[in-house]
Amino acid sequence: MTKKKIAIYNGQLYMGGIERVLINYLEKLALEPELDITLIVKENIPEKNVFASEVPKNIKVEYIKSEELCRKTEGYRKNKKNLISRLMYQWSLFYERVVTRKWVKEYFEKNRFDVIVDFDMSLMKYVDEIKNQDIVAWAHFTLKGKKKKRQEMYKTKFKKYRNIVLICDDMKSEFEEMYPEFKEKGIRIYNPMDFNTILKKSEDTKELSKEELELLKDDYFIGVSRLVGGKNRVAMVEIYSELKKRGRKEKLYILGDGPDRENIEKKIKELNLEKDILLLGQKKNPFPWMKNAKLFLHTSMGEGLPTV
Numbered sequence: 226m227t228k229k230k231i232a233i234y235n236g237q238l239y240m241g242g243i244e245r246v247l248i249n250y251l252e253k254l255a256l257e258p259e260l261d262i263t264l265i266v267k268e269n270i271p272e273k274n275v276f277a278s279e280v281p282k283n284i285k286v287e288y289i290k291s292e293e294l295c296r297k298t299e300g301y302r303k304n305k306k307n308l309i310s311r312l313m314y315q316w317s318l319f320y321e322r323v324v325t326r327k328w329v330k331e332y333f334e335k336n337r338f339d340v341i342v343d344f345d346m347s348l349m350k351y352v353d354e355i356k357n358q359d360i361v362a363w364a365h366f367t368l369k370g371k372k373k374k375r376q377e378m379y380k381t382k383f384k385k386y387r388n389i390v391l392i393c394d395d396m397k398s399e400f401e402e403m404y405p406e407f408k409e410k411g412i413r414i415y416n417p418m419d420f421n422t423i424l425k426k427s428e429d430t431k432e433l434s435k436e437e438l439e440l441l442k443d444d445y446f447i448g449v450s451r452l453v454g455g456k457n458r459v460a461m462v463e464i465y466s467e468l469k470k471r472g473r474k475e476k477l478y479i480l481g482d483g484p485d486r487e488n489i490e491k492k493i494k495e496l497n498l499e500k501d502i503l504l505l506g507q508k509k510n511p512f513p514w515m516k517n518a519k520l521f522l523h524t525s526m527g528e529g530l531p532t533v
Contacts, residue, residue: 228261232338236267236347238274240481240507241451242532243345243365248279249417255281263287263338267325267347269295273482275509289328290321302484322350330354343386349378352385363390369399370527376403383407390414393530416532427512440503445476447518449511449533450525452483452504457524459485462492462502464524469501475519477502480511 231254235247254262262284268274269288280286298321301314329351333341341360343349352360368379383389389410391397397413430438446465450456458479465477479489479502486504493502508514515521525531 226259228259229340230261230263230338231340231342232263232265232336233342233344234265234267234348235344238266238276238280239268239451239483240275240509240511244276245532246365246416247344248276249419251281251284252279253417255283263336265289265332270299273507275507287332289325294321294324326351326354333358340387349382352382355385359387360385361388361390362386363392364396364400364529365392366529367396367399367527368403380404383410386410388412391529392416396529416530418532423512426510427516429510430513432510433513440478440505441513441517443476444474444519445478445517446520446522447478447480447514448522448524449480449515450523452479452481452485452489454485454488455526456481456485457526458489459492461522461524462489462496462498464522465502466496466498469498477522478514478518479504480506480508480514482507 233247233251235244238244238247251262251264254260264280264284264286266274266277266286267289269290269292271277271292277286294317298314298317301310301317304310305314329348333355338358341348341355341358342363343352343360344363346362346364348360349362362383368376371379383404387410389400389407389412391400391411391413392415394413397411400411401408430441433441448458448461450458452458461477461479477498489504493499493504505514523531523533
């Protein structure tokens with residue numbers, strides 16, 4: 226039996242909604258004997274790629290960037306208050322793009338697939354380097370919420386894709402309105418949700434420390450996401466501050482990590498909320514935290530159909 230070769234690209238395996246959905250798909254696809262699946266990941270810092278351990282063993286994983294290069298860039302990013310580090314960070318980002326473009330070009334010249342899935346649409350920057358292969362884009366976010374420049378870029382790049390997957394009916398309608406010339410390429414596929422696993426994990430606290438178990442007993446609100454500007458966690462801190470003034474006693478737990486953490490910490494300090502707002506970082510299993518919260522908060526500026 227000739228197996229169908231599928232390449233699935235995602236920029237990272239960090240804790241995030243897209244990555245959670247990706248793992249859900251991989252777990253099911255790995256059970257299909259007629260499929261030969263390769264997962265291609267750009268970022269390569271093991272402790273950040275928390276979902277790497279959940280990739281089924283029969284799926285081959287290729288990393289585009291070396292761990293050394295990723296750590297170097299991360300070091301410059303963390304020290305951006307220093308002028309030299311800021312300059313080196315920009316240079317390192319430029320160099321990473323060069324490395325990625327070269328890797329994509331050479332890899333897809335040597336390896337042919339029945340279909341390539343651009344699962345987080347970040348392969349789009351380099352899609353011109355892939356010749357004569359079917360590529361599918363997977364949109365997990367509202368396209369209207371993107372800047373004009375990005376919307377125009379989509380218009381150019383969508384020509385390269387066989388299909389564009391949208392994850393809800395509203396997104397499909399939005400896509401058809403914005404890009405009528407590509408209407409026939411749009412396909413709506415809902416995100417898969419394994420509710421039995423979610424419920425089971427929400428009861429699983431064996432990995433939690435004594436301190437974390439105590440935190441679960443407190444009264445708290447919760448926000449769960451990557452800490453990036455688009456998730457608007459700085460605004461969440463400001464909203465929580467107003468709720469405190471109106472007499473709310475609950476604490477605020479924020480799960481997740483990312484480049485906006487520094488701005489969030491700054492806002493927490495500015496509003497003297499260090500004892501009330503806890504940045505708990507990435508949690509491989511966020512479900513006990515969500516289950517025990519009094520209220521789930523979400524301040525994102527744009528979503529498709531938010532998995533969280």
